[in-house]
Amino acid sequence: xxxxxxxxxxxxxxxxxxxxxxxxxxxxxxxxxxxxxxxxxxxxxxxxxxxxxxxxxxxxxxxxxxxxxxxxxxxxxxxxxxxxxxxxxxxxxxxxxxxxxxxxxxxxxxxxxxxxxxxxxxxxxxxxxxxxxxxxxxxxxxxxxxxxxxxxxxxxxxxxxxxxxxxxxxxxxxxxxxxxxxxxxxxxxxxxxxxxxxxxxxxxxxxxxxxxxxxxxxxxxxxxxxxxxxxxx
Numbered sequence: 274x275x276x277x278x279x280x281x282x283x284x285x286x287x288x289x290x291x292x293x294x295x296x297x298x299x300x301x302x303x304x305x306x307x308x309x310x311x312x313x314x315x316x317x318x319x320x321x322x323x324x325x326x327x328x329x330x331x332x333x334x335x336x337x338x339x340x341x342x343x344x345x346x347x348x349x350x351x352x353x354x355x356x357x358x359x360x361x362x363x364x365x366x367x368x369x370x371x372x373x374x375x376x377x378x379x380x381x382x383x384x385x386x387x388x389x390x391x392x393x394x395x396x397x398x399x400x401x402x403x404x405x406x407x408x409x410x411x412x413x414x415x416x417x418x419x420x421x422x423x424x425x426x427x428x429x430x431x432x433x434x435x436x437x438x439x440x441x442x443x444x445x446x447x448x449x450x451x452x453x454x455x456x457x458x459x460x461x462x463x464x465x466x467x468x469x470x471x472x473x474x475x476x477x478x479x480x481x482x483x484x485x486x487x488x489x490x491x492x493x494x495x496x497x498x499x500x501x502x503x504x505x506x
Contacts, residue, residue, distance in 0.1 A: 294504075295351040296388035299344070302380065305397035310371035314402070318372055321406070322364040323484065326422050326475040327357035330431075331391075332504035333469050345391040353504060354428060356389040357472060358399035359419035361406045362490075372406035382412050389420045422481065427451045435501035439470075442495030448473065458485040461492030462499060470501045 310316040331353060335346035345352060362368050378400060383393050390396050396416070404415035429447035445460035461474040476486040486492070493499065 294353055295349060296391070297348070297350060298384055298387050302383055302387065303393055304380075305377060305383075305394040307377065308394075308398045308401040309374065314370065316371040317363075317367055317369050319363045319367060319369040321361045321369060321408075321479060323362045323479055324477040324481060325360040325362055326419065326477060327360060328354045328423070328426075328473045328475070329357045330470045330472065330501070331355045333465070333471060333502045336502055337465070344387065350391070351504065352391065353431060354426075354473065355391060356386075356419060356423040357395070358390070358403055359407075359415070359422065360403045369406040370402050375401050375405055375412075378412050382416060385413075386416045386420055389423055418481065422477075426455075431501060432503055435503045439499045439501060440495060441493040441497045441499055444470070444473075444499055445495075455483045456485065459483040461486050461490065462497075463492055464497070464499055468498060468500050470499050 331345060334355075344350060345355065360368065378393075378397050383396055386396055387393070390399070399419075400412050400415060404410065404412060407415055407418075410418070429451055434444065434447060441462040442457070444462050445457040448460055449455050449457040455475070459476045461476070462470070463472045463474065465471045474486075474492060476484055476490075478484045
């Protein structure tokens with residue numbers, strides 16, 4: 274079935290699956306260390322006004338400072354967009370975080386999600402900082418939700434877009450065009466200090482449906498230039 278789906282995706286011009294292009298989970302996965310609130314990142318118990326699904330453009334991450342170079346950037350693995358996380362948003366400027374203390378993630382949960390989020394430590398961080406604030410879920414349920422949203426997405430031909438004068442608006446429109454139900458107004462595009470594509474932030478309501486992003490919540494403007502580092506083949 275997996276081979277069939279990969280073959281079907283290849284027949285659709287300019288559209289790619291969200292899942293890893295090529296990913297092998299190693300036999301031994303490094304255990305993360307605990308992640309908890311700190312003076313710089315304090316606990317905040319706040320109402321949830323919606324969610325952000327954050328996606329990282331892995332080729333740029335590997336070119337600069339990848340979180341897990343061995344898994345994400347080394348060997349035979351190859352990624353396009355990876356899942357950074359699912360973040361509860363607040364009703365105002367601040368957002369809830371580190372809502373309760375938590376143990377280390379079970380190894381089975383880490384292994385099940387490494388081809389979406391290729392870093393055990395990032396998985397631990399996302400659960401500790403964000404997942405603990407999602408009502409009524411355990412780690413497996415939280416990652417099932419975030420990875421489920423991620424694997425449903427399709428992406429435009431990023432190689433082709435990288436060869437043109439992409440903007441925040443054109444990239445959002447291209448993503449919306451291949452994902453029915455995802456309006457361009459639900460997409461925020463972030464770049465690093467050198468102008469290269471860093472992440473896509475997709476806005477969801479409290480029922481996890483895509484919705485227009487609120488004003489002044491991050492991302493570049495529609496006319497801002499966005500450079501896209503091409504992934505290795």
